[in-house]
Amino acid sequence: MKLFTPVLFLVLAGALFWGFIDPSYVRVKDLRAQEAEFDQALNRSRELQSVRDQLLARYNAFPQSNLQRLERLIPDHIDNVRLILDLDAMASKYGMRVRNVSIQADQSRVQQGALGGDEKPFESVILSFTVSGTYDTFRQFLTDLERSLRLVDTVSLSFTTNEAGLYNYTVGIQTYWLKP
Amino acid sequence: MQERVKTSFIPKASLKIERRAAPKGDPIALVNLITGVVLLVAVVASVGIFLFERFTIQAIANKEASLERSRGAFEPATIKELSRLDARIEAGKTLLAGHTALSAVFDDLEKRTLSSVRFNNFSYSIPSPGRVVLTMKGQATSFNAVALQSEEFSKSSVITDPIFSNVNINANGAIDFDFTAVVDSARTRYFAQSAQPLSAPDTTTP
Numbered sequence: 001m002k003l004f005t006p007v008l009f010l011v012l013a014g015a016l017f018w019g020f021i022d023p024s025y026v027r028v029k030d031l032r033a034q035e036a037e038f039d040q041a042l043n044r045s046r047e048l049q050s051v052r053d054q055l056l057a058r059y060n061a062f063p064q065s066n067l068q069r070l071e072r073l074i075p076d077h078i079d080n081v082r083l084i085l086d087l088d089a090m091a092s093k094y095g096m097r098v099r100n101v102s103i104q105a106d107q108s109r110v111q112q113g114a115l116g117g118d119e120k121p122f123e124s125v126i127l128s129f130t131v132s133g134t135y136d137t138f139r140q141f142l143t144d145l146e147r148s149l150r151l152v153d154t155v156s157l158s159f160t161t162n163e164a165g166l167y168n169y170t171v172g173i174q175t176y177w178l179k180p
Numbered sequence: 181m182q183e184r185v186k187t188s189f190i191p192k193a194s195l196k197i198e199r200r201a202a203p204k205g206d207p208i209a210l211v212n213l214i215t216g217v218v219l220l221v222a223v224v225a226s227v228g229i230f231l232f233e234r235f236t237i238q239a240i241a242n243k244e245a246s247l248e249r250s251r252g253a254f255e256p257a258t259i260k261e262l263s264r265l266d267a268r269i270e271a272g273k274t275l276l277a278g279h280t281a282l283s284a285v286f287d288d289l290e291k292r293t294l295s296s297v298r299f300n301n302f303s304y305s306i307p308s309p310g311r312v313v314l315t316m317k318g319q320a321t322s323f324n325a326v327a328l329q330s331e332e333f334s335k336s337s338v339i340t341d342p343i344f345s346n347v348n349i350n351a352n353g354a355i356d357f358d359f360t361a362v363v364d365s366a367r368t369r370y371f372a373q374s375a376q377p378l379s380a381p382d383t384t385t386p
Contacts, residue, residue: 002208009215013222021222024229031236038243045250052254055262067265074271121271139286146281146370151272154282158303176275178268 072149074178094141096133103127128172138169279370288338296325312363320355338367
């Protein structure tokens with residue numbers, strides 16, 4: 001009978017340990033790990049916020065006109081109708097008209113036998129058209145084309161001379177736009 | 181004779197010192213004490229861990245709310261705009277680095293074509309990536325002119341591997357020939373010949 005009290009104490013202590021303390025300790029360990037993850041995320045968030053602020057400051061320092069020029073350099077969409085209109089306007093400066101416009105997909109990756117996703121941040125298309133004019137006029141048009149704000153690369157060109165001096169030029173240009 | 185009464189208070193026998201043994205600790209009490217302490221520690225630990233768990237849960241809730249606020253402060257639309265601008269700048273750099281100027285080919289042709297030679301057909305194409313081919317048909321006043329023209333083209337850094345073929349005298353006595361060459365695309369880069377890449381007037385839109 002004298003041992004009743006210590007045995008009771010031990011049983012209560014054991015019950016507290018295995019029934020409450022130990023499971024709680026396991027839960028607290030998980031919670032601490034979770035808290036550490038939140039701490040890490042908060043630290044990263046603070047770092048990112050600092051980077052974002054720096055980038056935003058730089059972005060705001062860009063003149064709006066330059067941003068617009070960048071958008072014209074590589075637009076968000078192919079915008080081929082606008083491109084044709086612009087080409088025609090450019091040719092009109094030299095008394096030429098853009099004719100026989102056709103569009104074909106860029107096959108360079110297929111030719112290279114490339115597999116998998118295209119990692120380039122832009123898409124491209126080849127636009128072919130015909131213009132007629134003298135050699136000197138066409139040279140000026142070609143120079144304008146090379147220096148145009150919307151980036152185009154001449155990928156093909158053919159023409160045949162004649163006695164009249166007015167030639168038909170078949171031009172293929174590659175133009176680009178930013179992937180969505 | 182009457183026996184004398186012995187009235188001495190002094191006991192004859194020496195007094196026995198009855199020393200009680202020092203009371204030894206009660207083992208039961210000790211066990212009670214120890215188990216009591218164990219129970220007390222268990223109770224204190226239970227309360228402590230309970231409070232700590234509540235505290236941790238509250239701290240996590242606060243941090244989660246703080247993280248949510250930070251996420252909101254990022255303004256996803258702004259981040260998307262910045263990311264898009266970055267992609268546009270990088271794409272622009274890549275494309276401008278490879279931007280070609282066909283004028284360089286014509287400049288070189290004009291510079292190197294002899295007065296005794298003329299071309300009447302021109303074709304420029306890129307049959308495979310990185311390989312730019314130039315094909316022309318022409319006429320020369322003599323075989324010697326063709327030979328000189330070939331020598332002149334061999335000096336060019338833009339027009340490489342010049343090949344003259346199908347060299348024949350036509351009905352007019354002139355020399356017809358076909359010409360094929362490979363254009364060195366590194367020499368026709370836009371930046372290689374122009375110091376003002378984007379100064380091109382906005383009027384020349386596209």
